[in-house]
Amino acid sequence: MFNIVAREELNPTVTKLVVDAPFIAKKAKAGQFVIIRSHELGERMPLTIADYDREAGTVTIIFQIVGKSTKILNGLNVGDEILDFVGPLGVPSHIEGLKRVCVIGGGVGCAIAYPTAKALHDNGAEVTVISGFRNKDLVILEDEFKAVSKNMYMMSDDGSAGEKGLVTNKLEELLLAGETFDEVIAIGPLIMMKFVCAVTKKYDVKTVVSMNPIMIDGTGMCGCCRLTVGGEMKFACVDGPDFDGHLVDFDEAISRSRQYMKFEAQARDEDCN
Numbered sequence: 001m002f003n004i005v006a007r008e009e010l011n012p013t014v015t016k017l018v019v020d021a022p023f024i025a026k027k028a029k030a031g032q033f034v035i036i037r038s039h040e041l042g043e044r045m046p047l048t049i050a051d052y053d054r055e056a057g058t059v060t061i062i063f064q065i066v067g068k069s070t071k072i073l074n075g076l077n078v079g080d081e082i083l084d085f086v087g088p089l090g091v092p093s094h095i096e097g098l099k100r101v102c103v104i105g106g107g108v109g110c111a112i113a114y115p116t117a118k119a120l121h122d123n124g125a126e127v128t129v130i131s132g133f134r135n136k137d138l139v140i141l142e143d144e145f146k147a148v149s150k151n152m153y154m155m156s157d158d159g160s161a162g163e164k165g166l167v168t169n170k171l172e173e174l175l176l177a178g179e180t181f182d183e184v185i186a187i188g189p190l191i192m193m194k195f196v197c198a199v200t201k202k203y204d205v206k207t208v209v210s211m212n213p214i215m216i217d218g219t220g221m222c223g224c225c226r227l228t229v230g231g232e233m234k235f236a237c238v239d240g241p242d243f244d245g246h247l248v249d250f251d252e253a254i255s256r257s258r259q260y261m262k263f264e265a266q267a268r269d270e271d272c273n
């Protein structure tokens with residue numbers, strides 16, 4: 001059992017939990033994830049490690065309330081326990097040798113983008129962050145990103161936070177103005193990552209995306225997390241979650257991600273007490 005030692009609501013639909021998990025904290029690296037099950041009959045959920053503290057032995061996860069399982073998880077408080085908390089899983093983000101990087105986070109994807117931005121910063125890279133939200137009420141991790149970036153731009157759909165517009169508008173503005181990056185790292189909704197890749201392809205900038213498909217075992221056995229990358233089948237849990245964005249078949253990934261949306265919404269709206 002894994003004890004929850006801190007809990008914070010970052011916005012009305014996004015919650016941060018700090019969990020006592022010393023063995024995972026010891027080995028965790030940016031870009032990796034855990035699979036959790038909050039109770040015996042609970043669904044297995046992959047959640048990216050948003051932060052870790054090796055000394056305190058804690059791992060931080062940040063999640064959005066999407067379906068029944070995340071609703072149940074959101075109901076847990078400090079002192080409550082999570083039944084299974086398995087990891088670290090997946091290949092850590094590649095950060096070595098990168099000097100100038102643009103990290104783009106969309107919505108709750110910022111929770112995944114932050115540890116990567118922090119790891120790059122700690123490794124001496126000059127980090128530009130572009131974060132995007134629907135509106136000011138959904139903004140998360142603003143101070144955290146500022147602390148690890150040289151330049152930080154925030155975009156919102158309605159202009160209530162930062163500038164009005166999409167992350168791709170800001171990215172293209174920077175590239176048009178002659179900004180250069182060794183790599184762009186984009187993490188957020190599939191549609192956002194698809195269009196970030198369309199922009200960077202035009203400017204020939206290497207782009208890495210973090211894919212977060214449905215997962216069951218997280219060890220390459222079930223095939224549930226399969227994606228097509230460069231015409232080959234890859235498993236996000238063991239080959240990723242980071243992939244070359246210019247090679248990912250986003251249309252296929254988007255169509256697969258929509259398969260269970262109706263069931264997720266139904267389950268979330270049921271009384272799950």
Ligand code: FES
Binds near residue numbers: 217222
């Ligand atoms: Fe089963 Fe990746 S989650 S193969």
